Amino acid sequence: MIRGMPDLLKRLAMIAGAENVIPGDSPAAADFAHDETLNGPARQPVAIIKPETPDQVTELMALATAAGVPVTARGSGSGLSGAAVPPAGGIVVSFERMNKIVEIDETNHVAVVQPGVTLQELEQKTAEHGLVYPVYPGEMSATIGGNIATNAGGMQAVRYGVTRENVLGLQVVLATGEIIRSGGAIVKSSTGYDLTQLIIGSEGTLALVTEATLRLRTRLPVRATLLAPFNDLDTVTRAVPEILAAGLQPTMLEYVDQLSMAAIIFNTGLELGIPDNVRDAAQAFLIVRLEQRDAERCDADAIDAGLLLERLGAIDVYVLPGEAANSLIQARENAFWSAKKAGAADIIDIVVPRGAMPKFMAAARAIGSEHESIVVGSGHAGDGNVHLAVFQTDEKVLSHVMNELFAAGKRLGGVVSAEHGVGRTKKPYYLELEDPVKIALMRRIKEAFDPAGILNPGAVFDVAESPSPLAAEAAL
Amino acid sequence: MIRGMPDLLKRLAMIAGAENVIPGDSPAAADFAHDETLNGPARQPVAIIKPETPDQVTELMALATAAGVPVTARGSGSGLSGAAVPPAGGIVVSFERMNKIVEIDETNHVAVVQPGVTLQELEQKTAEHGLVYPVYPGEMSATIGGNIATNAGGMQAVRYGVTRENVLGLQVVLATGEIIRSGGAIVKSSTGYDLTQLIIGSEGTLALVTEATLRLRTRLPVRATLLAPFNDLDTVTRAVPEILAAGLQPTMLEYVDQLSMAAIIFNTGLELGIPDNVRDAAQAFLIVRLEQRDAERCDADAIDAGLLLERLGAIDVYVLPGEAANSLIQARENAFWSAKKAGAADIIDIVVPRGAMPKFMAAARAIGSEHESIVVGSGHAGDGNVHLAVFQTDEKVLSHVMNELFAAGKRLGGVVSAEHGVGRTKKPYYLELEDPVKIALMRRIKEAFDPAGILNPGAVFDVAESPSPLAAEAAL
Numbered sequence: 029m030i031r032g033m034p035d036l037l038k039r040l041a042m043i044a045g046a047e048n049v050i051p052g053d054s055p056a057a058a059d060f061a062h063d064e065t066l067n068g069p070a071r072q073p074v075a076i077i078k079p080e081t082p083d084q085v086t087e088l089m090a091l092a093t094a095a096g097v098p099v100t101a102r103g104s105g106s107g108l109s110g111a112a113v114p115p116a117g118g119i120v121v122s123f124e125r126m127n128k129i130v131e132i133d134e135t136n137h138v139a140v141v142q143p144g145v146t147l148q149e150l151e152q153k154t155a156e157h158g159l160v161y162p163v164y165p166g167e168m169s170a171t172i173g174g175n176i177a178t179n180a181g182g183m184q185a186v187r188y189g190v191t192r193e194n195v196l197g198l199q200v201v202l203a204t205g206e207i208i209r210s211g212g213a214i215v216k217s218s219t220g221y222d223l224t225q226l227i228i229g230s231e232g233t234l235a236l237v238t239e240a241t242l243r244l245r246t247r248l249p250v251r252a253t254l255l256a257p258f259n260d261l262d263t264v265t266r267a268v269p270e271i272l273a274a275g276l277q278p279t280m281l282e283y284v285d286q287l288s289m290a291a292i293i294f295n296t297g298l299e300l301g302i303p304d305n306v307r308d309a310a311q312a313f314l315i316v317r318l319e320q321r322d323a324e325r326c327d328a329d330a331i332d333a334g335l336l337l338e339r340l341g342a343i344d345v346y347v348l349p350g351e352a353a354n355s356l357i358q359a360r361e362n363a364f365w366s367a368k369k370a371g372a373a374d375i376i377d378i379v380v381p382r383g384a385m386p387k388f389m390a391a392a393r394a395i396g397s398e399h400e401s402i403v404v405g406s407g408h409a410g411d412g413n414v415h416l417a418v419f420q421t422d423e424k425v426l427s428h429v430m431n432e433l434f435a436a437g438k439r440l441g442g443v444v445s446a447e448h449g450v451g452r453t454k455k456p457y458y459l460e461l462e463d464p465v466k467i468a469l470m471r472r473i474k475e476a477f478d479p480a481g482i483l484n485p486g487a488v489f490d491v492a493e494s495p496s497p498l499a500a501e502a503a504l
Numbered sequence: 505m506i507r508g509m510p511d512l513l514k515r516l517a518m519i520a521g522a523e524n525v526i527p528g529d530s531p532a533a534a535d536f537a538h539d540e541t542l543n544g545p546a547r548q549p550v551a552i553i554k555p556e557t558p559d560q561v562t563e564l565m566a567l568a569t570a571a572g573v574p575v576t577a578r579g580s581g582s583g584l585s586g587a588a589v590p591p592a593g594g595i596v597v598s599f600e601r602m603n604k605i606v607e608i609d610e611t612n613h614v615a616v617v618q619p620g621v622t623l624q625e626l627e628q629k630t631a632e633h634g635l636v637y638p639v640y641p642g643e644m645s646a647t648i649g650g651n652i653a654t655n656a657g658g659m660q661a662v663r664y665g666v667t668r669e670n671v672l673g674l675q676v677v678l679a680t681g682e683i684i685r686s687g688g689a690i691v692k693s694s695t696g697y698d699l700t701q702l703i704i705g706s707e708g709t710l711a712l713v714t715e716a717t718l719r720l721r722t723r724l725p726v727r728a729t730l731l732a733p734f735n736d737l738d739t740v741t742r743a744v745p746e747i748l749a750a751g752l753q754p755t756m757l758e759y760v761d762q763l764s765m766a767a768i769i770f771n772t773g774l775e776l777g778i779p780d781n782v783r784d785a786a787q788a789f790l791i792v793r794l795e796q797r798d799a800e801r802c803d804a805d806a807i808d809a810g811l812l813l814e815r816l817g818a819i820d821v822y823v824l825p826g827e828a829a830n831s832l833i834q835a836r837e838n839a840f841w842s843a844k845k846a847g848a849a850d851i852i853d854i855v856v857p858r859g860a861m862p863k864f865m866a867a868a869r870a871i872g873s874e875h876e877s878i879v880v881g882s883g884h885a886g887d888g889n890v891h892l893a894v895f896q897t898d899e900k901v902l903s904h905v906m907n908e909l910f911a912a913g914k915r916l917g918g919v920v921s922a923e924h925g926v927g928r929t930k931k932p933y934y935l936e937l938e939d940p941v942k943i944a945l946m947r948r949i950k951e952a953f954d955p956a957g958i959l960n961p962g963a964v965f966d967v968a969e970s971p972s973p974l975a976a977e978a979a980l
Contacts, residue, residue: 185691185692208942215888216889219920219921219938222655246751380690382611411691465678
C-alpha cells in the first residue's frame with residue numbers, strides 16, 4: 029500500500045535523483061499519460077521515474093513490489109495499443125536515460141544496447157560498421173525496449189524475421205528486484221527454458237528489460253525497388269506466395285490499396301512517376317524491394333522479379349530510382365499518420381496465413397459494406413499481415429466492425445495482433461477470441477514472474493487493472 | 505498413487521488398446537530404457553504406451569496427473585542427454601504411431617506434422633514439393649517431436665536457424681489433459697505470451713507436443729561444397745566471422761580437427777581426394793557449403809569463397825564433386841558414432857560466441873593436457889558450437905575435465921548445451937553453473953504448466969526425480 033504520494037516521490041527520488049522523478053500532478057507528466065494509439069486511453073501516472081542504471085531499476089522494482097505499486101514501462105511512447113499507459117495509481121518507468129549503445133561487436137555480429145536506444149540511433153551506428161539491425165517497423169524514433177515489449181515486426185520481416193528472431197539475449201529485472209541474464213552473444217541454446225523468447229512480446233507484464241543483445245547482419249550494399257500496380261487486390265495477394273517461392277528473398281513485399289495510396293500521395297506529395305491513367309486504374313500496388321551483394325545480381329534479380337510480376341498480373345512494373353524508392357517506403361511507413369489525418373476511428377494489424385489474405389480481404393470488404401464503414405489499408409503482404417484503417421463515427425457500429433474483422437481473421441487461422449501488441453485497446457477482442465485454457469495458463473506464467481501483479485496490470489489479458497491482493501498485504 | 509501395476513496397465517490399454525501398451529517387465533520394454541547418450545543412464549519404464557491420437561494423449565495425461573505417475577515423452581530415442589529416459593516408476597509415451605505428415609501447404613510454405621514424423625520422411629515429402637525443412641541435425645531417424653523437445657540445431661543452422669526459428673505453431677497436451685494450440689501457419693504474432701517458443705527446448709517437462717506447424721523454405725537447386733585444410737585450428741576459427749561477414753550466406757560452415765577427420769576417414773573409408781601430404785599437414789579442416797538458385801551464381805560464390813579461404817590462411821581449397829561432398833557431409837554427421845567407436849567417454853556440445861572459439865579451443869587443449877585426457881572434435885563453426893569428444897577412462901578425472909570445459913565455456917559467454925539438451929546427463933553441470941535465480945524462476949514456470957510435477961521429473965533442472973507431493977494426494 030502506498031502510504032501517500034509525497035512519501036512515494038521521496039523514495040523514487042532516492043533511487044534516481046529528484047531531477048529524474050516527475051510528480052504525476054505536474055504539467056510535464058501529461059506526456060506520459062498516453063501513447064500514439066488512435067483514440068487510445070490516457071491516464072496520468074502517479075509519478076514518472078527515469079532510471080539510469082540496472083541497479084536503479086532493481087531498487088525501483090523492490091520498492092514497487094513491497095509497496096504494491098503498479099509499474100508500467102515506457103520507451104518513446106510510439107506504441108499503438110496503449111500498453112505504455114499506466115493503470116490507476118501506477119508509476120511509469122521511462123527508459124529514455126538508459127540509451128547507450130554499449131557495444132557493436134563485429135566478430136560476433138551483435139549489438140549490446142540499453143532499452144532506450146532508438147532504432148534511428150542503432151541504424152546510424154551499425155551503418156558505420158557495415159552491419160544492420162534489420163527489424164524495420166518504420167517508426168525510427170521507437171526504442172529497442174519498446175520493440176522487444178511488442179515483438180515489433182515491420183517491412184523487412186519477410187526476409188529477416190521480427191524482433192523475436194533478432195534478439196539473442198536480455199538482461200532483465202524481475203518484479204522482485206532480482207536481475208538476471210538470458211541468452212547472450214550466442215545463436216543457439218538448448219539449456220533450460222528460453223526466458224528471452226518468453227519475455228519478448230510480453231508487453232512489460234513479466235519483467236523490465238535493462239539490456240539487450242541484438243543479432244546484426246551484413247549490410248548488403250545494393251538495392252532495387254519495384255512498384256507494380258494491379259487491377260485488383262486479390263491478384264496482389266495471390267501473387268505473393270509465388271514471389272516468395274521464386275527464391276528471390278525480397279527484403280520487402282508490401283501492398284497498398286488504392287484509397288491508402290491516394291491518401292499517402294495527398295499527404296506526402298509523393299511523385300510515383302507512373303502515368304495517371306495507370307495509377308487511376310490500379311486498385312492496389314505491390315512494392316518489392318530486393319537487396320544483393322553486388323549490382324549485377326541485383327539487376328538480374330530485379331529483371332526476374334519484374335517478369336514474374338507481369339506474369340502474375342501486374343498492369344505494369346516500375347523499377348524506381350533510389351530517391352523515389354526511398355520516398356515511397358517513407359510514405360508507406362507513414363500510412364498510419366495518413367489514416368489518422370483522414371479521420372480513421374481505429375486500426376488493426378491482424379495477421380493471417382499469407383495464403384488466406386484474399387479470403388480475409390474479401391471478408392473485410394463485406395464487413396465494411398454491411399456496416400457502411402470504410403475499411404482500407406496496406407500491409408506486409410509477404411507476412412500475411414494486414415494493416416486496416418476503419419472509418420466509422422458511430423462507436424457502437426465501430427465496435428461491431430472491429431469484432432467481426434478479428435473474428436474473420438481468427439477463423440482463417442490468424443491472431444489479433446501481428447506486431448502492435450494487445451496492450452489495453454485490443455484486450456477485449458483478444459479475451460473474446462482466445463482459448464480460456466491458454467489465458468489461464470498465461471496468467472499462471474505471469475504469476476510465476478510477478479506474484480504481486482505489479483508489472484503493467486490491465487494489459488494483454490489482465491482484467492484486474494490493479495495489483496493482486498497479495499501486493500496489498502505488503503506495506504512501505 | 506498407483507494402486508498397482510496391473511491396474512495401471514489396464515487403464516493404459518483402455519486408452520490406446522492393449523496391443524499398444526508394453527508392460528515394463530516384458531523384454532520389448534528394454535529398448536525404451538535408454539537413448540543414445542554415451543555411457544548414459546538406463547531405466548526400464550513401468551509401461552510404454554503408444555497413442556495414436558491427441559485425444560488418447562489427453563486421456564493419458566489426465567490419468568497420469570490423477571495417479572501421480574511420471575510421464576516421459578520419446579521420439580526415436582536418438583537423444584544424447586538422457587532426456588527420454590524415464591524416472592523410477594514412470595511411463596514412457598512413445599510417439600511412433602503419431603507419424604503422419606498431415607499437410608504440405610505450398611501456399612504458406614508450411615508443413616503440418618505429427619511428432620513421430622522422422623526428418624527422413626519429412627525430407628522426402630518436402631522434396632516432392634520443391635520445398636525443404638532446413639533443420640539438419642544429421643540424424644535423419646530423429647523425430648520432429650524430439651527435435652522440438654531439444655531445440656535441435658545442426659549443420660544448416662548457420663543459415664536457416666535452429667528448430668526454434670522453424671516451428672510456427674504447436675498443438676500440445678498439458679499435464680492436466682487440456683489441449684491447446686499456439687501459433688499456426690502465421691509468421692509473426694504479438695498476441696499474448698509465445699507458448700510455442702517456451703515449449704520448444706523444454707525437453708518434455710512442460711507439455712506433450714501432438715502436432716507441429718513447421719516453416720518450409722524454397723529448396724534451392726544448386727550446391728557447391730568446399731573443403732579447406734588449415735595448418736592449425738585457431739586459423740580456422742578466426743576465419744569464420746570473416747566468411748560470414750562476406751554475405752555469402754553459407755548453408756554449412758563446419759570444422760573438423762585432425763584427429764576427428766582421421767577417425768571419420770578410418771570409420772567410413774571416405775576418399776577426400778586431396779594429396780596425402782596436405783592431409784597430413786592439416787591440423788583442421790573447414791567445410792563450406794553454398795546454395796544458390798542458379799548454377800552461375802553458385803559457381804561465382806564458390807570462387808569468391810575459395811579466394812577468401814585462401815586469403816584467410818587455408819593451405820589449399822578443394823571444390824568437391826557432388827558425390828564426394830555428400831560423403832563428407834555424411835561422414836561429418838557420423839562424427840558422434842566415430843567418437844563412440846573410438847571409445848570416447850563423454851561428449852559435449854557447448855556453444856560460445858563464435859568470436860570466442862579460438863579462446864575456448866585453447867582452454868579445451870589446456871584442460872585436456874592438464875588432465876592427460878584427449879579432447880578432440882568437430883563442430884558448427886559458424887554458430888560457435890563445439891562438439892568435443894573426451895577420452896578418459898578414470899571417471900573422477902573425466903568429471904573434472906567436463907566441469908572445467910563447461911566452466912571455460914560459461915566464462916566466455918557460452919552455455920552448457922547448444923542442441924543436445926540438458927536432459928539428465930548434463931543436469932549436474934547446468935545446475936552448478938546456472939544462476940539460482942533463473943533456476944527458481946524456471947521451476948515456478950514449470951509449476952504453472954505442471955503443478956503435480958509429472959512431466960519428465962528429474963530432467964533439466966529438476967532434482968526431485970519423482971512427482972511433487974501434490975500428485976501423491978490424488979488417487980486413481
